[in-house]
Amino acid sequence: MTNRSQQLFERAQRHIPGGVNSPVRAFRSVGGSPCFFASGNGARVTDVDGNSYVDYVGSWGPLILGHAHPAVVAAVQEAAAKGLSFGAPTEMEVEIADLLCDLLPSLDMVRLVSSGTEATMSAIRLARGFTGRDLLIKFEGCYHGHSDSLLVKAGSGMLTFGNPSSGGVPADLAQHTLVLDYNNSAQLEQAFAEHGSRIAAVIVEPVVGNMNLVAPAAGFLQTMRTLCTRHGSVLIFDEVMTGFRVGLGCAQGLYGITPDLTTLGKVIGGGMPVGAFGGRREIMEKIAPLGPVYQAGTLSGNPVAVAAGLATLKLIQAPDFYAQLEQKTKSLCDGLASAAEKSGVAFSAQSIGGMFGLYFRRQCPQNFAEVMECDTAAFNRFFHAMLDAGHYFAPSAFEAGFVSAAHNKADIATTVSAAEEIFRTW
Numbered sequence: 001m002t003n004r005s006q007q008l009f010e011r012a013q014r015h016i017p018g019g020v021n022s023p024v025r026a027f028r029s030v031g032g033s034p035c036f037f038a039s040g041n042g043a044r045v046t047d048v049d050g051n052s053y054v055d056y057v058g059s060w061g062p063l064i065l066g067h068a069h070p071a072v073v074a075a076v077q078e079a080a081a082k083g084l085s086f087g088a089p090t091e092m093e094v095e096i097a098d099l100l101c102d103l104l105p106s107l108d109m110v111r112l113v114s115s116g117t118e119a120t121m122s123a124i125r126l127a128r129g130f131t132g133r134d135l136l137i138k139f140e141g142c143y144h145g146h147s148d149s150l151l152v153k154a155g156s157g158m159l160t161f162g163n164p165s166s167g168g169v170p171a172d173l174a175q176h177t178l179v180l181d182y183n184n185s186a187q188l189e190q191a192f193a194e195h196g197s198r199i200a201a202v203i204v205e206p207v208v209g210n211m212n213l214v215a216p217a218a219g220f221l222q223t224m225r226t227l228c229t230r231h232g233s234v235l236i237f238d239e240v241m242t243g244f245r246v247g248l249g250c251a252q253g254l255y256g257i258t259p260d261l262t263t264l265g266k267v268i269g270g271g272m273p274v275g276a277f278g279g280r281r282e283i284m285e286k287i288a289p290l291g292p293v294y295q296a297g298t299l300s301g302n303p304v305a306v307a308a309g310l311a312t313l314k315l316i317q318a319p320d321f322y323a324q325l326e327q328k329t330k331s332l333c334d335g336l337a338s339a340a341e342k343s344g345v346a347f348s349a350q351s352i353g354g355m356f357g358l359y360f361r362r363q364c365p366q367n368f369a370e371v372m373e374c375d376t377a378a379f380n381r382f383f384h385a386m387l388d389a390g391h392y393f394a395p396s397a398f399e400a401g402f403v404s405a406a407h408n409k410a411d412i413a414t415t416v417s418a419a420e421e422i423f424r425t426w
């Protein structure tokens with residue numbers, strides 16, 4: 001007897017490619033068919049069959065306050081009742097721009113868009129327009145959304161330019177992107193030695209969340225900063241995931257590195273579609289209508305979405321917000337790691353702020369090659385066993401997980417004891 005999620009998935013596949021509106025939701029890397037969720041409340045989600053789960057995905061990061069936070073819902077309802085969209089400036093857009101520039105010293109100016117992809121796509125075009133250069137450096141395992149210049153995989157040789165990693169991306173566009181190894185400072189220095197005067201920008205996840213969680217090695221981000229400054233290239237911190245997730249100052253505050261441009265998303269929309277890019281005034285003034293770099297959006301700065309973002313950004317400024325979030329996330333990781341150790345399972349875990357990585361590998365991976373050594377079959381087995389026990393983790397071994405302010409000690413404890421049970425019979 002198929003359950004309602006499975007019935008809906010069957011039906012969804014008739015008119016939606018893969019039955020989903022974003023590929024990772026399809027459970028293809030973990031197997032099985034996806035849960036269709038009916039509602040969320042705080043740390044929990046409930047699927048259409050009435051099964052409840054402690055949620056460690058949080059819509060891939062936005063729900064740092066948990067599901068349906070009353071203040072966020074009320075702000076959305078109040079804004080919606082005044083009209084859903086105007087295609088004209090509104091006061092709340094000024095309020096959120098001022099707040100973002102207050103919270104992030106590197107932001108002199110900021111432009112709102114509707115997704116992280118739009119933010120990074122626009123930031124790259126802006127960096128190219130500002131420098132008059134074409135070349136872009138990204139790092140293998142980092143994901144910055146699905147614009148063409150970023151769907152590129154490493155070329156054949158260590159420093160050869162990229163090839164498309166997706167259908168539909170022109171090879172001669174991919175040729176302008178150089179894909180390097182994350183945490184390899186020597187390789188980055190070599191790339192600048194060879195191409196420095198042609199490099200428009202380096203874009204990086206300052207803490208990677210898209211090959212599972214990988215932390216920056218000591219000196220890696222500083223090397224990037226030094227090289228970009230020396231060669232007049234734009235350093236873009238893609239903080240769509242880390243922004244207000246790893247701390248109130250984002251990753252740039254945590255590591256003390258000032259990027260030239262920052263991209264944001266997820267948390268700044270509180271679950272509604274908001275992205276942003278911003279940075280140094282002399283760069284941002286190149287954006288239309290001030291400058292020659294075009295960028296636009298019908299729903300950019302949408303008042304209902306911005307209302308959710310503003311409500312979220314206000315609540316994360318509460319005293320101890322991040323200290324408590326960090327403590328809960330760390331206790332989840334420590335609990336899972338000790339559960340695995342008790343049963344001799346090759347497992348490691350780490351957290352930075354409110355995001356975490358789980359690895360079926362004895363040590364936390366420090367680069368893409370080490371991530372690829374993780375036992376994904378073991379992860380997939382863990383994923384489904386935890387799902388059956390009522391704990392929803394990211395349906396891929398190559399994604400970070402997220403804890404919210406709504407998770408309490410009891411939630412973390414039940415998750416850890418469920419894992420203990422599973423590892424006991426591993």
Ligand code: KE4
Binds near residue numbers: 265
């Ligand atoms: P969106 O276009 O999905 O809003 O943002 C793209 C993006 C940009 N930069 C970073 C660092 C990101 O993590 C993302 C999106 N993250 C994925 C999770 N791995 C979103 C989930 C999905 O693709 O459905």
